[in-house]
Amino acid sequence: MKFKMYPVYALIMCWSLFINLNAQEAKKGPLEGLAFRSIGPAFTSGRIADIAIHPENENVWYIAVGSGGVWKTINSGTTWEPIFDKESTYSIGSIVLDPSNPSTIWVGSGENVGGRHVGYGDGIYVSHDDGKTWKNMGLNKSEHLSTIIVHPEDSNTIWVAAQGPLWNKGGERGVYKSTDGGASWKKTLGDEEWTGATDLLIDPTNPDILYAATWQRHRTVAAYLGGGPGSGLHKSLDGGETWSKLTTGIPEVNLGKIGLALSPFNHEVVYAILETERLKGGLYISKNAGQSWTKQSNTVSGGTGPHYYQELYASPHKEGRLFLMNNYVKVSEDHGKTFENMNEKGKHVDSHAMAFKASDPNYLLFGTDGG
Structure with missing residues (x-):
């Protein structure tokens, strides 16, 4: 009799354990099993150089990959489509x-960092149909284009910061301006040998003012010269036609790579x-538009050094909050007086780009060495 009861007793014990475990899981909540993960463009896609979020539909992102073309998502990263694979770089x-x-x-081709491993490009491209087709618009010898600004009211006026060739002098380097939609370009800043441009800002209240x-x-192969007398800060009051060097308060030494940011709350505050x-x-x-x-x-x-990062972002949602791209992102809440490393748990390190959503102050999008 007892022998026949053992299976029944075991069944009751197993059923009781199952109920208890499910009760414990229920207490954790319906989202307990979810975890943050990389959403692309691939599991570890390599260096992300830049991010653009569509201003009218924040589910649409365009991602510039340092060595992987351009990718587009229309559902906030759930699925991705490569849209630059037919081009020559x-x-x-x-x-x-x-x-x-929008x-x-x-698109500026050529990675915007100074590492030994970087890929180079063959100029600037434009698409007028949401990335379906592309046309090369020149600057073919620039090799590394780091920043593009389109005039907020005139689509034919574009400024470009070209770092120029990394391994040799010459090429196309410096700040270039087009007033005919990219059909022609005029160089307005930089020299012919070693000095290019690595960042650009435009004053949203006056597009004639640029930094x-x-x-x-x-x-x-043997060495890296990361700075020189050509490095510096400059300001234009005539839409990038002419430039003045900003020196008051700037160290009188050979400077290396520089990152710039403009306060979204006060156009006279520049970082x-x-x-x-x-x-x-x-x-x-x-605090006076670059004068000092x-x-x-x-x-x-x-x-690995500022040459690999040094991109600076000012939050559009909180005054004084800065993000410095780094192996571990550095965050300041007091206009750069102090910085702390950002929590990188659940995220790949080595960030090179970020973007903000206008609709959500708590939403941050980072481009890293891993996607």
Whole structure:
């Protein structure tokens, strides 16, 4: 009799354990099993150079991959489509949507970092049909295009920051301007040998006011020269036709790579992250539209060095909040006086680009070495 009861007893015990386990799982909530994951463009897609979010539909993103073309998603990263595979280069440094017509996309080819492993491009491209077709619009010898700005009211006026060739002098380097939709380009800043441009800003209240960061650099197989007298900060009051060098408060040394950001809350507040020596430098602020500068902290991008990061972003949602791209993203809440490393749990390190949603102050999108 007892022998026949053992299976029944075992069944009751197993059923009781099953009920208890399910009760414990129920207490955790319906979202307990969900975890953050990389959403692309691939599991580990490689370096992301730039991000553009459609201003009228925040589910549409365009992603510039340092060595993987351009990718598009229409559902906030759930699925992806490569849209640049038929072009003659695979390396991308920058991407921007025309503010007057977001169906027009400008892409700068060539990675915007100074590492030994970077791919180079063959100029600037434009699409007028949401990325379905592309046309090369020149600057074929620039090799590394880091920033593109389209005039907020005139689609025919475009400015480009070209770093120029990394391994040799010459090419097309510096700030270039077009007033005919990219049919022709005029160089307005930089030299003919080693000094290109690595960042550009435009004053949203006055598109005739622009800021530029020039960068003198050269890499060989044996060494890397990451700065020089050609590096510096510059300002234009005539739409990038002419430039004045900004020097008051800036260290009188050879500068390296510089990142720029403009406060969305006060157009006279400009931030610059300056490399002075290897892994040294600081965050500087101007409260008078670049006339003078004050050092806030000794912070610069670390890891393999500022040449690999140094992109600076000012939050459009909270005044004084800055994000510095780095192996571990650095965040400041006080205009750059202090920085802390961002929580990178659940995220790939080595960030090079980020984007904000206008509709959600808590939403951040990062482009990293892993997607």
